[in-house]
Amino acid sequence: MRKINLFFILPVMILLLCSTRSMAQGQDANYKWVGNELSTVIGNSNADMNAVYLYNVGTGKYLNVGSIWGTSISAYNVGMRLNLTKISADTYHIEGVLETDDGHMLGFPHVLAGDEVPDKQSSWDRVFCDRISTNAYVDWTIKETSSGSKTYTLYCKNDATPAIVHGNRYLVVDPTASGSNRLSFIYPTDPTSYGANAQWKFITLQDLKDAFKAQFASSEAPADATFLLTDPDFMRSHKGIGKWVVSGLQQNYLPAKYAFNQEQPNTYYVGMGQMNAWPDKYTRQYGSYWIASIRNLGNNAYANGSVTQKVNVLKKGWYRVSCDGFYSPGAGSNLKASIFANVTGSSDGRSVVSNDLNVFGKEFNYTKEELTKTYKAVDVATESPYIKAAKSFETGIYNNAILVYVPADGDELNIGIKVSGSDKELDWTAFDNFQLKYCGDNDMLLDEDQTSLDYLTKQALVPTNAYTLILKRTLKTGLWSSITLPVSLTAAQFKTAFGEQAKLARLKGQDAAIPTRIDFEKVDLSNDDATVIEPCKLYIMQTTRKANVEAGSYSKRLNDGSQVTVQAPYYTINNVVLPTVPSPIFRENAHQTTTVSGDIQFCGTQINQTTTIIPAHSYVLGAKDGMWYHTANALPVKGFRCWIATNVNAASPAKPLTFTIDGELQGSTTAIEGLHIEGTEASAHGAVYNLQGQKVADDASQMGTLPRGIYVVNHKKIMIK
Structure with a gap:
């Protein structure tokens, strides 16, 4: 579950309303998103109508970042917030909230001299979210599939060399089966054979807010509230990383790069094994696998603490807080790590909740040296422990969730991770992909x-x-x-x-x-x-x-x-x-x-x-x-x-x-x-059974005639040597 911006979780079928209640804008009578007319999400006097998320009709996924370099697009359960600017008839610029030195628009990169080699094709033969007109093709043509459908196709005219990338390249979610909850994109010049995987709807921030209500229908999914969080996925170089407040831990933060030093004695680290001080081949391949970590590394004095973000919720009621994460105690450690959610000023047990994270299942091994190493281009064949953890998160096996009750509209909700008892240098807590959903009142x-x-x-x-x-x-x-x-x-x-x-x-x-x-x-x-x-x-x-x-x-x-x-x-x-x-x-x-x-x-x-x-x-x-x-x-x-x-x-x-x-x-x-x-008391006698449950003697007095082995009498094991 990798990197996103102002992200939010939206299930494939979202926000159902029974016929006796009014439906939120963007929903139909069958409880599915219908989307919005393109003209209504550009230059609207309501700012929440101008903040949009691209929803893929075929997969129910949303356009997000999370592939090559950590800045190319993928399709995921949560979406990246976008804004559209009209350039001419049917032509638009699409801007995300991700911004690097390369820009902040969606586009196909220009191919630089010397980059026309297979090893570098992944850096230009796809759409990135951090581009501008001087380094990429950023003009998007958006057309409705049929009048009034509120369903659209999007393509970018790509005239770059080599010829493999020429033509109108459509946004299409790859229909190939994937073992990950994050899907890839393909960019065909003809979308016809891809059906709904090439079709998109514009869901607005206003749609999301309208979905908050006290009572949900029986077949209705919770309303997404993840858009209230900043950097819930600890993405590469997110400017909002400071919204996560660190307490009790040691860190070396590099403000110019919005990155962290993973070396000892720093116990808090966000990244995948680099300081992100330079882009290289390792970043290109693994830049989407940033996660947050609390390590011990022998620094017991700063190995216990918390990472917290404060959120002002929209409405009172029940909220589901979830994240991917595990804690991995070193040998003999007292480490415990938990996901928590509490409402500022409340002592109600429903409003002050926590639960232990999943315990690491040891799907891979790691050392202190691997946790602190700076991985570079020469290490591209070796995945850091952080990358391995991030990939395990994508399978969903380390999901954690709690429900918390918020008693009043606008209350401040504190969510995060707490570590205690860490006293061994290999203690490690890894976490990522926070999500927030509103479940009604x-x-x-x-x-x-x-x-x-x-x-x-x-x-x-x-x-x-x-x-x-x-x-x-x-x-x-x-x-x-x-x-x-x-x-x-x-x-x-x-x-x-x-x-x-x-x-x-x-x-x-x-x-x-x-x-x-x-x-x-x-x-x-x-x-x-x-x-x-x-x-x-x-x-x-x-x-x-x-x-x-x-x-x-x-x-x-x-x-x-x-x-x-x-x-x-x-x-x-x-x-x-x-x-x-x-x-x-x-x-x-x-x-x-x-x-x-x-x-x-x-x-x-x-x-x-x-x-x-x-x-x-x-x-x-x-x-x-x-x-x-x-x-x-x-x-x-x-x-x-x-x-x-x-x-x-x-x-x-x-x-x-x-x-x-x-x-x-x-x-x-x-x-x-x-x-x-x-x-009852066990009898001194009784039938004798082997471990397969078969009776081998009518009474224990006959055991002397049996061969060596283990037998059961009166539900007790007896060994004959």
Whole structure:
């Protein structure tokens, strides 16, 4: 996710409004951007109408920077703010907010003598955002695809030598599949075969502001608010880098180049392995991979602190703050790094939130020398650790998000990264690509302690509206727990609440090869838009993130004048819809097995069941250790939890089973030893099983006849040597 200016995030389908409410300018009845007439975004008396963003119809991406040199264009989820100037009929200059010594307009560079070689073609055979008429072709022809469509094609007449770049070069997003969330451009002289990838709409700053409203429709995406941030992507040599305020860290800032020195003892660094004091081949290839970093480098006194930007929001309500980032503790380190958001002057737990960044997964190694090295043209074959981190960010595996409540219009919101406990020289925190979205001012509450669904009915939730979910469900980080909800969640919503590396699985049934095992299958979380939790379905999950509201309480006023209060910690999830008030308890169809457990049935409850509703001989996940327990007695259970009942079509008690996820025994040895039978004592005798779950002897007294190996008796491992 690389470099941009006054950027903002806009989903492919943006800002839906139900028919009973007025639509923001730039939207249609199908909740898509319709764009604006070109004549209305030039010389308009409303300055917000003159600030435009180019939206690609075919991909839903926006024109931005982030390719060669860090100043050539790419297509991305967020867009670069532009201004258009009319030169003559259908001819315009396009200016961005990026400005270098080379200029500030979009254009094709002139080809200099000696540059007509393949090694340098990438420096001129593409559009850059920092050009002027003396060094590039900057005249753009913009034509509407059909009268009244508010959809346009854009091309620049390029007469440079060599002939390969001659002609009208159209702006087209490359249709080739990409593993990155940032797409490349191609510049054909005939756009016909590229369809909507060659078509563009002008979205204005006024459109974005109009999209802020208290209530969003059920199929509506949050309104982008990233345009309120300055340099959210820590782009190469951005003049607004000073809006990020550094506290407690050491830095060597080079104002003339808007760049930083990466050498020791500087702990704060923005860049990709150069000071940017000179342009060279390394900058040309990797200039788009600037990120922000907090390093230790043996400088403990200045290795802990924060990087913060203050934002005055437009409207009160819920905001989603996200970034890409990880923290990488050196061996034995106490390093912790978090993303935070807090409202100046507020002590409300909803308005003072933070959560740990993802822990670095060690996809690559790095050394202190590599973190401080100045990479030059001769090093072009070697990617610095910063470049490797930036590329991992582009895959989305290190996204972090929190929700914060802003209580009043115009309040000051502080967002950023905080590092603490850094005490080893290889401690490193890397971050980039901040985004801000407005989620409205209405919420719903789900509370695990409520003994009836009256509180949900009395919230008077509308099934065509989306709400910020306040979820009171006790979970422990890193442990498996059961989960059922009356609402659906997408992969993005699930990961926002429970962590980018969180896990989710659903019941599959009896293992085909090992009858004594019951299999769960993982739910794919890779597609952010896919629904991964369906209403009133039963799952097990493992959170990797603590609840993002950790202090205070939240009270929800009901339509009868009463209120329900929950104490922190609790989770917050944006844009959630309640399709209907569910039944308090529900059961999936029974799954047949060939074991003595007979049929098994996954059951769940949406309320706190204070009576013993879980039958004896059921399976439950223990809250303290995340292990499966085989119950000897009937049990009560709190809301949003599940259990597995056995022998649901028979009266005899079932014997213990083991459980896997995608065929993998959970916890390995721990899972075997941790399968406790509550309320009973282990017998001195019992059948003997191998690790594949097959019975190899009727009683432990026969173990002397067995070959060497590891066996299981009464759920304990025994080794025969």
